[in-house]
Amino acid sequence: MLENIINEQACEQLRTLVSHAETIICVCHRSPDGDAIGAVLGWSECLRMMGKEPQMIVPDQYPDFLQWLPNTEKIIRYDKHKEGCDWTLRHADLIFCLDFNTTSRTGEMDAVLASSPAKKVLIDHHLNPDVDTALTISFPKASSTCELVFRLAWQLGLFEDATKHFAVPVYCGMMTDTGGFTFNSNDPDIFFIIGQLLTKHINKDKIYRNVYHNYSESRIRLMGYVMYEKMVYDAQRHAAYFTLSREDLKRFNFIKGDAEGLVNIPQQIKGLKLSISLREDTEKENLIWVSLRSVDDFPCNEVAAQFFNGGGHLNASGGRLECSLEEAVKITQQAILAFEEKLKS
Structure with a gap:
């Protein structure tokens, strides 16, 4: 049996907030991943079971391999409907902030979200929550925000x-945020939750295929190109990194989500502790998106915080750099050297 994650007082407060609100919105971070979209869809379904009709707003495009999820047709993209979304956010009664710890992670939605007079509830598993809320439900040890939604x-x-x-x-969402239950997923409760979800007659094998076996030919060729041509392997320090330039992305017909999971592949190298992906933004100059993955007790979140203006979890983190790709490579090399002792231990 699962332990309660909030006390009875907080539980009653949550019920009251929902029951007294007419206009309810569920939002997530920019560049939504499986956990963010899954949490928005899953929690919105909970609100419907509580008699509400929430609106779902996401900052921008999410990966094509998540389009098949039920109710995605009801999601509104802020970048496509800014004026209407701004009005709705300003006049909402209650906003659920899902899978982010600070409003800056919502990108262009930040200002209007932060200034909205609506009461806010945070449901998240990232460190150091910093959102002005009526109720904060934050558990960094959770595998995913979707796990918290289930709980x-x-x-x-x-x-x-x-x-x-x-x-x-x-x-x-739980599957994608744990890399198919290969990291941050040792808590036995996770598998109790999976067992319960299976009672709803979901096809977990098909869900896996829809996410991980749903790429274009170009993406598969991109994967081979990155591993053969672009990956730099530091055997002495058990680390690897690779770059994806705007030219690379254009060459392989890049669409949103095509870079998803590439940072995990170098981890298949025996003894590798740290993998870093550096990807140029497809539109903005001097903007590099950084993804980091690690194994065991190596803290890639510390690397992200110290060198890449980011953060995250022990074994899965992200960040961004406002510089050229060449400068990002130099920073990455500095980061690996700075953590040399931990990487070699």
Whole structure:
């Protein structure tokens, strides 16, 4: 049986906030991943079971391999409907902030979200939450925000009536944020949750295929190109990094999501502790998106914080640099040297 993640007072406060609100919005961070989209879809389904009709707003485009999830057609993209979304955010009664710890992670939505008079509830698993809320539900040890969404549904007594529309996105979010349950997923409760989700007759094998076996030919060729031509392997320090320039992305017909998971592949090298991806933004000059992955107790979140203006979890983090790709490579090399002792231990 799952332990409650919030006390009874907080649980009642959550119920009250929902019951007294008419206009409810669920939002997530920019460049939404599986956990962010899964949490928005899953929690919105919980709100529907509580008699509400929430709106779902995401800052920008999410990967093509998540388009199949139930109810994605109801998601509104802020970058496509800015004026209407601004009005809605300013006049909402309640906003659920899902899978981010600070409003700056919502990109261009930041200002209007932060200034909205609506009461806010944060549901997140990142460190150091910094959002002005009526209620903060933050558990950095959780595998994913979708895990927290499940736990809340369970504690609120909603799960019994839940359907695939809840179970599929929640499972998808948990799966993607743990790399197919290969990191940050040793808590036995995770597999109890999976077992419960399976009672809703979801096809977990198909969910896996829809996410990980749903790429274009160009993406597969990009993967081979990156590993053969672009990866730099530091055997002495058990680290690897690679770059993706705007020219590389154009050559391989890049679309949103094509770089997803590439940073995990070097981890298949025996003994590798740290993998770093450096990707040029497709539109803005001198903007580099950084992804980091590590194994065991090596803290890639510390590397992200110290060198890449980012953060995240012990084994999965991200950041960004406002510089050229060449300068980003130099910073990456400095970061590897700075953590040399931990990498070699």
